[in-house]
Amino acid sequence: MGVPVRIHVNGALHQHDVEPRVLLVEYLRDVCGLTGTHVGCESSLCGACTVLIDGQAVKSCTIFAVQAEGRAVTTIEGLAQEGRLHPVQEAFWERHALQCGYCTPGMIMTAVQLLKDHPQPTRAEIAHGLKGNLCRCTGYTHIIDAVEHAAGSRQGAA
Amino acid sequence: MSTTTGEKIGYVGRAMKRVEDPRLVKGIATYVDDLRLPGMLHAVFVRSPHAHARVKRIRTDAARAAGGVVGVFTGAEVNAQCGTIPCASSFPDLKSPKHTVLAGDRAYFVGHPVAVVVAATPYAAADAAELVDVDYEPLPVVTDPEKALEAGSPLTHPDLGTNAAFTWNLTGGDIDAAFAKADRVIRQRMYHQRLTPMPIEPRGCVASYQPGEGTLTLWTSTQIPHLIRTLLPGMIGIAENKLRVVAPEVGGGFGAKLNLYAEEALCSHLAMRLGAPVKWIEGRRENAAATIHGRDQVGDYEVAVSKDGRILGLRNRTIADLGSYLQLLTPAIPTLTGLVVTGAYKIPAVRMDVVGVYTNKMSTDAYRGAGRPEATYLIERLVDLVAAELGLDPVEVRRRNFPAPEEFPFNTATGLTFDSGNYEGALRKAQQLARWDELVARRTSRRRAGALFGIGVSTYVEICAMGPSKAMAAGGWEWGCVRIEISGKVTVITGVTPHGQGQETTFAQIVADRLGVPIEDIVVLHGDTSVAHYGRDTYGSRGTAVCGSAIVMCVDRILEKARRLAAALLDARPEQVEFADGAFAVKGSGGKRLGWTELAGEAYIAKNLPRGFEPGLEASAFFEPENFTFPFGTHICAVEVNRDTGDVTIVQYVAVDDCGNQINPLLVEGQVQGGIAHSIGQALFERTVYDEHGQLLTGEFMDYPMPRAEDIPDYVLGSTVTPSPVNPLGVKGVGEAGTIGATPAIANAVMDALRPLGVTHLDLPLAPEKLWRAIRQGHKE
Amino acid sequence: MSTAPFNYTRPKTLDEALALLTAHGGNAKLLAGGHSLIPAMKLRLAQPKMLLDITRLEALRRIEERDGRLVIGALATHAEIAANRTVASRCPLLAEVAASIGDLQVRNRGTIGGSIVHADPAADWPAAILALDAELEIAGRMRRRMEAAGDFFMDIFETSVEPDEILCEIRVPVPAGPGAYVKTAQKASGFALCGVAAVVDAKARRVRVAVTGVAAVPYRATGVEEALAGKPLTAETIAAAARHAAADITPLGDIHASAEYRAHLAEVNTTLALQRAAAR
Structure with a gap:
């Protein structure tokens, strides 16, 4: 049984009737066709499904789509503006902060909020801020490098 | 060789960011779960909650009648059409159970698929799976591979008449003479824990049949689309040249996706049978239970040494817990351990006996390092035990047993030929980067201040570039x-x-x-x-x-x-x-x-x-490679152990890896860092736990600890370059080095930290409670 | 892995939520942050027929000081509490506990009320609630009642909140004395193997110490509190008192920590928490 849901996704309004049990991540992937947000677990521990709701990083595998009614959701696909990578995306590329790439969208979305809250984080603050995101490939060092790099480049740009 | 651009600086050797x-x-990017085909159906598996049970009856009527359901299939309906899951290893006397895609009249491990529901949506399939009613009769469970070999043990596969799948041995040199002339024999029992690879993308596949062409396309999250194309046709009755296998973007493998799995074969069969694309996406709990595990070897190891620390011989009996079935490379992992058990040392005599044992658990198979981490861990621990026993510096013992650079190509007692190496060079460089004398002085002062401070070294060699076809099951x-x-x-x-x-x-x-x-x-x-x-x-x-x-x-x-x-x-x-x-x-x-x-x-x-x-x-x-390559290196780790809690802090970490020529040093660094992270997990906290009933207690991320960003120390990474002579690029391989070299360095450091308390050896993982108990015991004594 | 089907509604007021809760009997569940409920629903361990989404009841989200009490709405998220200025100045222990929960994303979504009512024996909040002598306001259709923290936690996953009631507020007397929270996390889940909250009431020459993660129900370490009553807080008195941190309880044991180790951590973390609180 569908419930009408209106969600702003990456700036565009999406209106659908959605079964209440559809998770936000499923809504984004299956209804909106935005498959950049990934699922790595069912217990909200891996962070691969991280998106922003009203600017706050959340795990979209642990939210029903109906709960996001009226909210603004930003996914990895919505970060790059006018074809230009977001500074965090750029930094992940620059610092080889990804290998298989599966955790990467969630990692980047978390880093975006992290840098919003702490524009000049220490390495320890970065590591702490990324606690909710598992990566099995990189060993994290290059990810921390990348977030540090993004902070630096944003400062340089400011 | 041919013309090249000569001395001009090119792309090779540069730290370049990646094209992908x-x-x-x-x-x-498109991972398998991102694929959506018209008319695509969704499969959900019903899995055994028992480690060993007779499957008495499966009632599927309610599930079949549920909304959106296209079909419900049990072993009786598909096993005859799907053939058996292949194993590439063959030994003389290898006892192998028939590995059907769904359980037949018995389920052999928790997570064993017993039925599959196919429906129009994943929701409908999941709902209907709840309605499949399986009547199980629990049977005696085998969980301890050593007890499994005792007379009267219950049997994992009663039809095989034994739990021993195989015994294998390797001898080189005169092992009896080595032990006869030894000044000292050092013995240690070591258990290498079971681990779960846990790529962040679980497995999954989409199979689609084109009846006009008679062709099947299988998109699957795998490391081995070609091997699947070789192995799957015979199973499901399609010609090899009518099968296309695609590995789209794959979200991590670590060996877990180096297999042909039942779900891939069954979805392929069902796509042909139902005339519609069939998709299956593994859940994390399924991944923990029904995707291969790694390691799980236990053995008694003995080294014969002269009093100046030269290793004369090494012998052991290893029991490898294979789990319930042979997956693609299950038996080949512990035997690979045997081949490289001598590590980076000139050990003239070896005897390695391996017994592979069936238990009611998920199969073990190749997990990052696949056989070499086991070997490296045990030889590196043994070298430290030798040094402790003889009162020698563990680094010096390593030096005394290295082959010299001019001795390469170096023939081992296990029959390998190490292509090139300069083990002393990597060790020296690592010691320089670690500021060795300062580090040792720091240990002295920290110990004086009452801290449990330890330094561990691992000088590893591993085997890569697999491999010469004569040594590989299906061409190398x-x-x-x-x-x-x-x-x-x-x-x-x-x-x-x-x-x-x-x-x-x-x-x-x-x-x-x-x-x-x-x-x-x-x-x-x-x-x-x-x-x-x-x-x-x-x-x-x-x-x-x-x-x-x-x-x-x-x-x-x-x-x-x-x-x-x-x-x-x-x-x-x-x-x-x-x-x-x-x-x-x-x-x-x-x-x-x-x-x-x-x-x-x-x-x-x-x-x-x-x-x-x-x-x-x-x-x-x-x-066609003429030989394997043998990367090597030295890892140095310093730790401090909290006396009150047993918590380990890595205070310094230096790795010098030699993977031959480096095409892209940035990517080499990434592989090393990622590999070391796996080692940190393995050394300090990761372990897969089954209880005595064969229930999996680490069946999700809630219970299986993996390294997170805060667990990673700052590294000092370096390299030496000793090109391989066996390929035109002079490269050796670096995907597993970190996982092979680092675990023993960390373990040796923790053991060194506890040495003043009289603790000589603890098995992995060196988790806080285990260390706390050892510390407390040490204080009592 | 999908949940069983259910119906969903978003009551506009607390009264409406209470009425629906009563109307649906045991078939309805409240949905707040969802970080305990949704994972259980995915495993189909929980299969409510109706979810009442109360996250938008702004009245239950406020954090304010009222009549000598810091009042935290049950729907305040961990992140909101960690970042709130009033909390930081009037009861920093709450901010410290909030910041120790889960991870950034979980803190953005999970709520204090949801966590407390779920009563996971390894949750962080109960230690703080107990050590701060908080009171909990619980609303039913007919009445609102106050419950002392000490009477709130009944058993594993069981509190004194009835199925037709809603936890509305957590009230903490302020200014709270200096406090500290020391947690040993379960490595995989981040939950507490042992979390100890300590509060020093300098005027009364008393401490309050509460422990989560160690027993089936979070508890006040009364043995520790009594041993320190009226005494100066020195390294020696604290260490001696901390030995009672797991007295009179039955510690939990599992693959992550044996009962014995949990009890030991209770002592270690009690010592640290008291030392830190005393130094603040």
Whole structure:
């Protein structure tokens, strides 16, 4: 049984009737066709499904789509503006902060909020801020490098 | 070899960012779960909650009647049509249970699939799966591989009559003489825990049958699309040339996806049977229970030494817990441990006995390192125990047993030939980077202050670039293809299947330099058997060494052909033509240069070709490695252990790895860092736990601890470069080195920290409670 | 892995939520942050027929000081509490506990009320609630009642909140004395193997110490409190008192930590928490 849901996704309004049990991540992937947000677990521990709701990083595998009614959701696909990578995306590329790439969208979305809250984080603050995101490939060092790099480049740009 | 761009600085050797990254950081890459085909159905598996049970009856009527359900299938309905899951290893006397895609009348492990529901949506399939009613009769469970060998033990597979799948032994040198003349024999029992690989993307597949063509396409999250194309046809009754296997973007493998799994075979069968695409996406709990595990070896190890610390012989009996079935390489892992058990040392005599044992658990198989982490851990621990027993410096004991650089190629007692090495060089460099004397002084002062401070060293060697076909079950060669397109752009096709290793970049670097073209003009394709016709795929740190070499052969062939064409077009003899900066010209003429665009145009339009000249500018090649490669290095770790809690803090970490020539040092660094992280997990907290009833207690991320960003120390990483003589690139491989070299360094450091308390050995993982107990015990004594 | 089907509604007021809760009997569940409920629903361990999404009841989200009490709405998220200025100045212990929960994303979504009512024995909040002598306001259709923290936690996953009631507020007397929270996390889940909250009431020359993760129900370490009553807080008195941190309880044991180790951590973390609180 569908419930009408209106969600702003990456700036565009999406209106659908959605079964209440559809998770936000499923809504984004299956209804909106935005498959950049990934699922790595069912217990909200891996962070691969991280998106922003009203600017706050959340795990979209642990939210029903109906709960996001009226909210603004930003996914990895919505970060790059006018074809230009977001500074965090750029930094992940620059610092080889990804290998298989599966955790990467969630990692980047978390880093975006992290840098919003702490524009000049220490390495320890970065590591702490990324606690909710598992990566099995990189060993994290290059990810921390990348977030540090993004902070630096944003400062340089400011 | 062939013409190259010579001394000019090219792409190879540069720390370059990756070609594959933009699609990944934008979230627009296509993983298997991102595929949506018209009319696609969804499969959900019903799995055994028991470790061992008779499947008495399965009632599927309610599930069949549920909304959206297309079909519900049990073993009785599909096993006869699906053949059995293959194992590539064969020993004389290997006892192998029939491994059907669904359980037959017995379920052998928690997570064993007993039925599958196919429905229009994943929700409907999940709902209906709840309605499948399976009547189980629990049977006695085998969980302890040692007890499993005792007379009267329950049997994992009663029809085999034993729990022992195989016994295997390896002897080299005169082991009895070695122990007879030893000044000292050091013995230690060691258990190498079971681990779960846990790639962040679980497994999954989509199978689609095209009845008109009679062809089946299987997209699957795998490391081995080509091996699947070899193995699957016989199982499901389709011709090899009617099967296309595609590994799309793959979200991590670590060996877990180096297998042909029941779900892949069954979804393929069902797609043909139902005439609709069938998709299955593994949940994390399924992944923990029904995707292969790694390690799980226990053994009693003995080393014979002279009083000056020279190792004369090594012998042991290892019991390997295979789990309930043989997956693709299950028996080959503990035997690989046996082959490299002598580590980086000249050990003249070896005897290794391995018993593979069936238990009611998920199969063990290749998990990152696959047999070598076990070997490296045990030999590196043993060297430290030898040093402690003899009162020698563990670093000095290592030095005394190294083969010298001039002794390479070095033959081991286990029958391997190490291609090249300078173990002392890597050790020396690591000690420099660690500021060894300061580090030792710091240990002294920290210990004086009451701290539990330890330093651990591991000087490892491993085996990569798998491998010479005579040593591999299904061919160890690799295939590549390089094509200069008519536009002058270059397409490289590889038979390996990178899933994070970055070969779209490294292979482009290699080809760009050799053809003298900008890297932007190169596209590297992989992972689709209809594009990359042949391949043996990605595992065993083989991609760059073996396929990179095939690609070099292709480039050489193209250069040779292009030279002949250029000569004809320039009215010269081929030997008068030189190649530089991507163009051919008559030597010393300063005249006309023919670049790839001109040559490709001529080669394909084919109006001016010399008589008998074959059109086109494409070459493919199979590279057959003459030997494995043997990367090596030294890892140094310093830790402090909290006396009150047993918590371990890594206070310093230095790694010097020698993987031969480096195509892209940035990617080498990434592989090393990622590998060390696996080691940190393995050394300090990861373990897969089954209880005595065979219930999996680490069945999800809630219970299986993996390293997170805060667990990672700052590293000092360095390298030495000892090129391999066995391939044209001089590369060795680096995908597993960190996982092989680091665990023993960390373990040795923790053990060193506890040495003042009289603790000599603890098994992995060195988790806080275990250390706390040892510390408390140490204080009592 | 999908949940069983259910109906969903978003009551506009607390009264409406209470009415629906009563109307649906045991078949309805409240949905707040969802970080305990949704994972259980995915495993189909929980299969409510109706979810009442109360996350938008702004009245239950406020954080304010009222009549000598810091009042935290049950729907305040961990992140909101960690970042709130009033909390930081009037009861920093709450901010410290909030910041120690889960991870950034979980803190953005999970709520204090949801966590407390779920009563996971390894949750962080109960230690703080107990050590701060908080009171909990619980609303039913007919009445609102106050419950002392000490009477709130009944058993594993069981509190004194009835199925037709809603936890509305957590009230903490302020200014709270200096406090500290020391947690040893379960490595995989981040939950507490042992979390100890300590509060020093300098005027009364008393401490309050509460422990989560160690027993089936979070508890006040009364043995520790009594041993320190009226005494100066020195390294020696604290260490001696901390030995009682797991007295009179039955510690939990599992693959992550044995009962014995949990009890030991209770002592270690009690010592640290008291030392830190005393130094603040």
